[in-house]
């Protein structure tokens with residue numbers, strides 16, 4: 176497996192694979208994936224865009240992650256902003272990198288790929304804080320939750336509902352930069 180940094184055009188060239196991995200990882204239906212495809216195509220042009228990918232030795236996509244600078248006028252940013260009080264907005268949103276997607280193909284999960292991707296993405300990110308949203312789940316049973324907690328993410332909002340989505344989400348955040356010491360943020364993970 177090879178972890179690589181992607182420029183916007185690298186991601187666009189592999190957009191079919193990106194959407195496939197996303198769909199497999201999240202278990203989403205085909206029609207939802209087509210909508211998501213359009214969003215991802217637009218996200219790569221946002222300020223502060225950073226992306227990483229994990230490729231197998233024969234070049235297949237095993238996972239990817241990306242994010243960008245979170246700012247007013249972006250749907251996600253505005254939803255989160257409206258739910259926070261002023262001090263929390265200042266703390267979390269004034270200079271914030273949003274992790275928008277982080278996924279690993281199901282067959283490749285549980286081998287440290289997600290952790291390596293997250294570490295690499297956050298090492299490249301601009302900002303004083305990083306935020307992400309993830310569906311509410313049993314923190315002990317969910318791989319995503321265990322990963323984020325291991326990286327030191329704390330609760331910013333819990334049981335939050337985005338318009339048009341019936342699932343409850345948590346908004347999690349931490350300060351940047353990550354520690355230079357891998358053991359502190361992701362025990363057992365060797366740096367990228």
Ligand SMILES: CC(C)(COP(=O)(O)OP(=O)(O)OC[C@H]1O[C@@H](n2cnc3c(N)ncnc32)[C@H](O)[C@@H]1OP(=O)(O)O)[C@@H](O)C(=O)NCCC(=O)NCCS
Nearest residue numbers: 200277278279284285286287288289290308309318319321
């Ligand atoms: C969440 C997700 C990105 C995590 O990626 P992952 O590659 O499965 O996660 P990791 O392998 O880094 O961590 C999982 C486990 O592997 C173990 N692990 C970490 N490094 C390892 C290594 N080098 N060798 C073996 N195992 C390792 C960890 O102990 C970890 O254990 P845990 O189950 O207690 O967390 C991935 O599971 C995924 O795509 N899930 C579905 C989609 C999703 O939920 N995405 C996030 C939405 S917000």
